[in-house]
Amino acid sequence: MKYILFLCAPFFLYATSSFITQAEYSAQLYKNPRGIGCQKCHGDNGEGKLIAKYKHKGVEKSFRGPKIDSINYQEFYRVLSRRKNGMPRYFLTDKEVQALYLHLHKDDVKEKIDAK
Numbered sequence: 795m796k797y798i799l800f801l802c803a804p805f806f807l808y809a810t811s812s813f814i815t816q817a818e819y820s821a822q823l824y825k826n827p828r829g830i831g832c833q834k835c836h837g838d839n840g841e842g843k844l845i846a847k848y849k850h851k852g853v854e855k856s857f858r859g860p861k862i863d864s865i866n867y868q869e870f871y872r873v874l875s876r877r878k879n880g881m882p883r884y885f886l887t888d889k890e891v892q893a894l895y896l897h898l899h900k901d902d903v904k905e906k907i908d909a910k
Contacts, residue, residue, distance in 0.1 A: 816893070816896065817896070817897075817900060819893055820893040820894060820896045820897035820900070821897055823890060823893050823894055823897070824894055824897045824898075827884050827886060827890065827894070830882065832862075832894065834859075835859025835880075835881075836859045836860070836861070836862050837859070839863055839898065840861065840862040840863030840898040841861055841863055842858060842859055842860055842861035842862070843858065843859045844856060844857075844858055845857045845858060845859055845880075857880070862898060863898050863899075867895055870891070870894075870895050870898075871891050871895075874886060874891055874894075
C-alpha cells in the first residue's frame with residue numbers, strides 16, 4: 795500500500811500546483827486577503843467606493859475608499875505596507891502584493907498580450 799501512495803505522490807503534487815490560474819488566485823485574494831476584502835472599500839475593480847456618510851458637528855461628511863486602479867506598482871506596494879486613514883495592515887507577502895496588483899491591472903496585461 796505504501797508503494798502505491800509513493801507512486802501516486804508525484805501526480806498529486808503536480809495536480810495541486812495548477813489547481814487555479816494566477817488570475818483566479820489574484821481575484822480571490824482581492825476578495826479576501828486577510829479577513830476583509832479589498833472590494834469592500836476600493837470597489838470591485840479598484841475604482842474607489844463610498845464606505846459611509848455621517849455628520850460631524852452638524853456637517854455632512856463621507857468616508858471613501860480611494861481609487862487604486864491607476865497607481866503605479868511602487869506606490870501600491872508602499873500603501874499596502876503602512877496603515878493610514880482606516881486602511882488595515884495586511885502583512886502580505888511580495889507575491890501576494892504582485893497578485894493583487896495583477897488583479898487590478900488584468901485588462902492592461904490582456905491588452906499587452908493581445909497587441910503582440
